[in-house]
Amino acid sequence: MSVTDIPAAERPVWHHRTLLGRLAIYAGWLGLVALFVWCWNIMTERTMWVFVYDAPHAAADLASRAWPPRWSYMDRLWQPLWDTINIATLGTLLGIVLAVPLAFLAASNTTPSRMILRPVALFCIVASRSINSLIWALLLVSILGPGILAGILAIGFRSVGFIGKLLYEAIEETDIAQIEAITATGATKAQILNYGIVPQVLPSFYGISVFRWDINIRESAILGLVGAGGIGAQLQASLNVLAWPQVTLIILVILATVVVSEWVSARVRHAII
Incomplete structure (x- = not known):
């Protein structure tokens, strides 16, 4: 049926x-x-709605006092801006130096010890990614005092987790056929690493490093708010004295720096990948 x-x-x-x-x-x-x-x-439940209702008027009043920017203040921003770029660049280099060995220890196909070294490396990577750069800066400023060194270390420690995670995933995704071909020739472990794995992950490594530098330009611009140097220190000083035209100029400078770093990052990644 x-x-x-x-x-x-x-x-x-x-x-x-x-x-x-x-x-x-x-x-x-x-x-x-x-x-x-x-x-x-x-x-x-604890929101003061009277301030919320007054927010448009307050924002308009703040904007009227912050515009136009105080262009004459630009002479005092060149050095802090240069410090910010140095913090991002040196912090990225420090992160690379620390992250590369951790990535090879964390990758399942390159670690010499899956029971001890790999969990330790993975823990370091996760710990770095779990702590924001501002928190790193607060801790380091309290230990080392205010200045650029604390900012460089904060950016470096934060970058370890980002670079290490993406790099060890790239190592684990390498083509096993190439590694087996080199192994069949009787190559040592160092030669397998040097000729079978490293060439495959180099494009990813370059892209990850440049991308992280681009991110660090943005993060280093605000580390000065907690005393870690850079243009953020000038922003904090201007906020403390309610110099709103200076604040507007600093924000515009930070925006322009981020746009330029994004352009440079895109061009470099397009050239090397």
Whole structure:
């Protein structure tokens, strides 16, 4: 008997999900809505709505006092801007120096010890990625004092996790056929690493390093807010004295620096990858 032989009233109706499945989905959405409402109440129970209602007027007043920028202040920004670029560049180099050996220790196909060294390397990478550069800067400023050195180390320690993670994933994704071909010639482990793995990961390494430098330009611009040097220190000083035209100029300089670094990063990655 075919389906067409069954009366229309008795034919089974196909449903994408069972009744229990549909009820479970509805209950899940209801739970998400309830969770959103609960979180919203927690976030807004201490909100002073009088300030929220006055925010457009306050923003307009601040903008009127911050414009036009104080262009004469630019002479005092060249050195802090140069310090910011140096913090990003030297911090990136420090991150590369620390991240490369960690990446080879963390990669499952290059680590000499999966039971000890690989977990330690993975922990270092995760710990670096878990701590924001501002927190690194706060800790290092309290230890080393304010200055550029704390900013360089903060950028470097933060970069280790980013570079190390992407690099060890690139190492693990290398073509095993090339490695097996070199191994078949009787090559040593060092030769396998040098001729079978490193050439495959070099393009990724260059791209990751340049991309991280671009990110570090942005992050180093605000480290001065916690005393780690750079143009952020001038921003903090201008905010402290409510010199809003100077703040506008500094923000424009930071924006221009980020745009230029993005352009340089894109050009370099296009040239080497």
